Amino acid sequence: MIVSDTVRTDMLGYNGGHVRTPNLDRLAAKSMVFDRYYASSFPTVPARYDYLTGKPAFAGVGWGALPRADRSIATALTEVGYTTLGVVDTPFYQVNGYSYDRGFNFFYDMKSQLLGTPHYSSYSAPNKTKRQGEGKLPQWPITGKVKPDPRTGEMDCPAPLTMVQAAKCLEQVYEDKFFALVDTWDPHEPWDPPAYYTRHYLPDYAGERVHPPYGDCKKHGMTDRDIAVARALYSGELELVDRWIGHLLDQLAYLGIEDSTAIIFVSDHGFLLGEHGLMGKMVRRAPGEATWMRSPLYEEIAKVPLLIHVPGAKPGRTSKLACALDLAPTICDMAGLPRQPEMQGHSLLPGVLGQPFEGRDHVLTALPLANPGDTVEVVDDLMRTVVEWQPVTITTQKWSLLYAIPGEPVELYDLSSDPKQTINVAEKHPAVIRALLEMYAEDLRRAGVTNKYSDPRLAALLEHAS
Template sequence: MRVLFLSVDQWRGDFLGYAGHPTMKTQHLDQLASEGVSFLQHYAVAAPCGPSRTSMLTGLYPQIHRSIYNGAPLHGRFENIASLARDAGLRPQLLGYTDTSADPASMASDDARLKSYEGVMPGFHQVMDHNESMLFHWRWKLEQAGFDVGDAAPSSLYAHVGASGAAFPDSPAHYDAAHSDTAHMADSLIDFLQVFGRDEDLFAHAVFLRPHPPLVAPEPYHHMYDGAVGPALGLPDKPVPFELAWREFQAQSTDYYDEAIDMARLTPDDVLAMRRVYMGLASEVDHHLGRVMDCLKAQDIYDDTLIIVTCDHGEMLGDYGLWGKMGFYDQAFHIPLIIKPPKSMDVDKGRKIHGFTENVDVMATLADYLGLDVPADVAGVSLRAAVEGAPFAGRPYVNWMFDYRLQEDMFFESILDKPSEACLMQVLKTPTSKIVLQPGEAALCYQKEEGIEFQTQPDPEQHARLLELGMSHLLVNLERGYANTRLGPKGPEEFHGPRQELLQFLRAKYF
């Protein structure tokens, strides 16, 4: 089966036309969703990029794989969708990046791969790199086209035209739309597909960097949404210590979000402009994804290709005074997912699924379509039946774990007076409530009304059930290892039950 597995970066799940956003222009993703199935309550189980992509590709929760921040190595014992596909005779190709930190135990201490978190998930053959610090090919193309590429720093490639001393230098990129980083990524993918696209066993994973910051876009995208952007949600009435620390961190850090932006001096107009540029970057990605679809159609292989489009994590976009992809709010973890199977397979075209799904389900779904067995610890469940039209209630809840230790400078550790191992949170979101668990702190409970999350104090019985659900989730999702394997006269026997059994058990107990 031909597979084109597309990922974008930092695109939150409500900023899409097909998902109901009133002004976002995503006509090509809207079209793809109309020909496949879209999952409107799809959530990442970790952030930032490295941990989330690790979970998406391995199907494992972060409490199992423990690659919990950018730079935390992934242990070599874990399988992933690329390694499983390669073992089955496929040749998974990567255009872009996976931000996989290599296992130090598997290589010499002076191996260059141990000096960057921007490694490649085992099993993939990387055709091209296109990450924040690996933009050499794009830089060369800009230089060849006559653009000023500045010094060697990647930030020089994203310089604003006529940037001033404003908190947000609201000016477009110095390159034109035909030579942007997104155009370069799409050009490279199209070139690849024109050579290898007809391979019926193609497995290509392409990762677009945008709409990830820096918040600068070429025209017409930089000002595409002038006057069409809604304001960010206001500050919460009762910010918790982590939120206050996050705001202080983003105000002090020069490289956390976008070094051209002075986060401490942002005005409401700056916030509107930043949200506008983000939307423009997203629409630019949509345009180039449309070019990729046109390439498939021109080769008459679009109808024969399994296409999956998703993302690693969302973006706060100034909501509640926060930027980036941290914490416990939906905006940072709610992400898109579209699945369009080959025309020869069943599909409930245009179906919009509102049941909960998690990004670990992507690995299980790909494995199902490819006929691969998944390891026992995989937390994901296949969504293929839902794509084909079967009744689908979704997960009873979604969860994510966020680790905010910063051992380089101990920022959160010092400001919150916590050891590094206590700088993490486990979040469980049900259809009606959310609970946030952190070591050494009282559980936080949230509800949502009219799109706004607010802290609440549930009645004692509801609070107890949420706490019990959180404990049960952590216990039943411990690493299985050999826990369900028994040695006997016949040799090792495995007694693993399907993952759906656990979800059905928890649904029956708590919902």
């Protein structure tokens, strides 16, 4: 299972995107491609809770430690004799006792991601750029280093380090019955690929850095050049990730297990790179400010890539709806394990094997539920205050509804005719909105959401029922 954070599915080569992704294209050509796969809990840590447990983190766990009462797929697989291996550079598996390494026989936390970069935090407007290499780069604090070893080339970047380590680890376990989770935080920002990658997408790239302001591009002073640089940096980082995923995939062939190893490639969420006038995956009032404003989860964020390859299965594409909650039961099904009763997802293996497969009638994508005034850990593990009601996204084959509470802005899009979500048709379809809110209400009930969070969100439905 290969996880790459913050991947825009529409930019991948096999989806007609502009980024060079030959290795993922090669994997897609022999996989079942899920064209309508969506995030469930958002963002980083909640998504990984969903992957590993099959339960929605948005309902109460949120951004925090894996609860002791929860069994992950790693635990389940270890207990039945699998050798379980994790190799990650996403920096939240072990920090602050999060315990997302629980259940693995072997776990490598690469600690190679760089955060707190002064030349990102020392200015507020993204068009105040600095040249590549300026400033000191403090290391992620869990490493214990004051500052990192300097990067001397591509092999010092996190994704290559992680994929090479994973390939080395496979040499030790490839003769076992194994489950390997390989998780890189790239192409998550800060975007700092080698310049030769960036110039594939912006030939006159001159070493600028643009840090996403997490908000309205114009309001935060972004120029057209800033947006072009941001998109090129992101694209270069994504190409870098693809190159080194290819290294890991090649290792399966060298070890002689390519024809006996199932492969899952997935991301947790996407990112807005100027679409809808926004840059980032959430909205804050000002760069660096510890507040979260209304943050719509549009298709560019909610819809993400999923490839599942099972040796011997016929490749193809499906437009059936699926979501992150479906991965844990799918992996259990692959391993011949019974689905754990608390899982709220559905196995996708029948669809991969060409058997009857209905897919979901809808997907709910949501931040961990919080009310204005709540102080929460979201997006990183720093506390921030929720200032405005956060909309959830309810997606069906035809519709996408962005809804928070009665009285707040409602957005409804017909994805069949308006996949870019440019025309809000909410006023024309009250019956559609009500039907989608009924689905939302059932999701909250099934997940056991407390009244503090469910009542204000479902007030209109509750009032009608009474």
